Each structure stands twice: as C-alpha cells, then as structure tokens.
Amino acid sequence: MDPARTEFVLDVQPASPILLFDSGFGGLTVLAELQKQLPHAPVIYAADLAGIPYGPKTEAEVAARVAGLLGRLAERFHPRLICIACNTASTIALGMVRDVLETPIVGTVPAIKPAAAMTQTGTIGLLGTAATIRQAYVDNLEAEFAQGKLLLRHAAPELVEAAELKLRGGTPDPAIFTRAAEGLRGQPGGDATDTVVLACTHFPLVQDELAAAFENKVHFIDGAQGIARRIAYLTQGQSFDRQDDNFAIVTGNEQDSAPLLGGLRRYGIGRIQPL
Known part of the structure; x- marks a missing residue:
C-alpha cells in the first residue's frame, strides 16, 4: 500500500471537505479536473487574496504564511485532505506544512x-x-x-x-x-x-x-490532471456527500465582489466568505 494512504483516518465523515488552497484563483484549474474525477466531493476553495502574489516574497515569508493559514483552515473545517494548488507555495512550504499538520497533503510541482x-x-x-x-x-x-x-x-x-x-x-x-x-x-x-x-x-x-x-x-x-488523479487515489474508498454548493474562503476584502463570484460560478462555487 502507498505509505501516504496509511496516514488517513479511515472513518472520514462523508461531508468532510477537500480543501484546495492557492494564493489566488489559479487553483481553479485543479478544481476543474478534480470535479471530473470526484464530482460528488465537497470542496472548499481557499484563496489568500490578501497575500497574492507569492512570487516576489521570500521563502521564509511564504512558508510562514502558508503554514499559518492552513493551520487555521484545518482547525476550522477539518478537511479530509488538503491540496496546495500553488506551485510557489508547494515548492517552498510543502515539507513544513506536512510536518505541522496531521491532515494528508497533496502538493503541486512543475510538470x-x-x-x-x-x-x-x-x-x-x-x-x-x-x-x-x-x-x-x-x-x-x-x-x-x-x-x-x-x-x-x-x-x-x-x-x-x-x-x-x-x-x-x-x-x-x-x-x-x-x-x-x-x-x-x-x-x-x-x-x-x-x-x-x-x-x-x-x-x-x-x-x-x-x-x-x-x-x-x-x-x-x-499538473492539474495529475494532481486530481492523486487526490482521487488517496481518497479511494471514502464516501462523499456534498450537501450544498462548494464555496470559497478568501482573505482580504473581495468577498462581496460580484464580478469575482460570476467567474467562480463557472467552477461550481456558489458563494464567497471571509476567513
């Protein structure tokens, strides 16, 4: 068996979400592929709009910010799996986040x-x-x-x-x-x-x-297709029960942005709320 799968708690609640995290909304490309693989999975999309862009930041800044935000999100939403749907955050912070969180984590790397x-x-x-x-x-x-x-x-x-x-x-x-x-x-x-x-x-x-x-x-x-396949593999055998539209969590002040919500609806996200 894949060692990563042994870390899972087998008694995952069907409504427990998959958390996709990105500095902004690039991770929607991963969400689109994930919905093809797991159409019934509840998903929370988290966008750090207050921190975007990550590219000019130092490695220490990115690592601290990502670890802190994912810690808060994991405590609040108890996801079954976290995907860092951001190449910059993954290449810098993936190891640190895996060290501090018990939740299984999938990263994103250049293809x-x-x-x-x-x-x-x-x-x-x-x-x-x-x-x-x-x-x-x-x-x-x-x-x-x-x-x-x-x-x-x-x-x-x-x-x-x-x-x-x-x-x-x-x-x-x-x-x-x-x-x-x-x-x-x-x-x-x-x-x-x-x-x-x-x-x-x-x-x-x-x-x-x-x-x-x-x-x-x-x-x-x-890497979007490969990431979605990896998530599907790691959640194989788990039950999914999406009871409502998927939604987005954002940092910053765009939770009331009508143009943004219009764009997100194309990806099955029905509302935005602040972190």
Missing part, C-alpha cells in the same frame, strides 16, 4: 517529467513565478527527468495578474503574453522550444492567450 517525454526538439520552456523557477526543487526535477534536454526558465509574474483579471471578466493586455513568449524564445536555443510547462496553476487560465503569443507552435502542459 517537467511529462514535458521531457513529450518534447520532440529536446527544448522545454518553463513559465512560473520568480520564486518557483529559482527553487532547488526545480533543479532536482530537471536533473532527474530532463537529462539531455534543454530546460529554459522564465519568470512571468504578469500572467498571474492577467489570469486574475480574466476571471473577473476583464481583458488582459496582449503584450503581457508576448513578453512571456519572448522571455523563453529570446534565450539561447529558445527558438527550438516546442513544449512549455505552465508551472503556476494560474497560467492555464490564460492558455489561449499564451497559445496565440507562441503562434500556436508549442504544446502546453500543467
């Missing part, structure tokens, strides 16, 4: 392994936040799974803001996506890039815009 199997040219681009692309965790993934490949990294924090704006019904500046594409293609060997890892859960929300900036000449890959 370098499947990208290495997919590329035909051997050149892979990686778009992420500044904090994610500099992590030793990414170095280790590259060393383990992308030997003999060229992995080009580019920090594209503007894409986080663009995704959040699009979710609220706004139209991001196309130049944002052009800069992201040029940030990879402008590096030595970048013209051969045929596969791009979206190493931030926000980025698939603007994948269509990115595809246009890359002139539809690259394949994109992210």
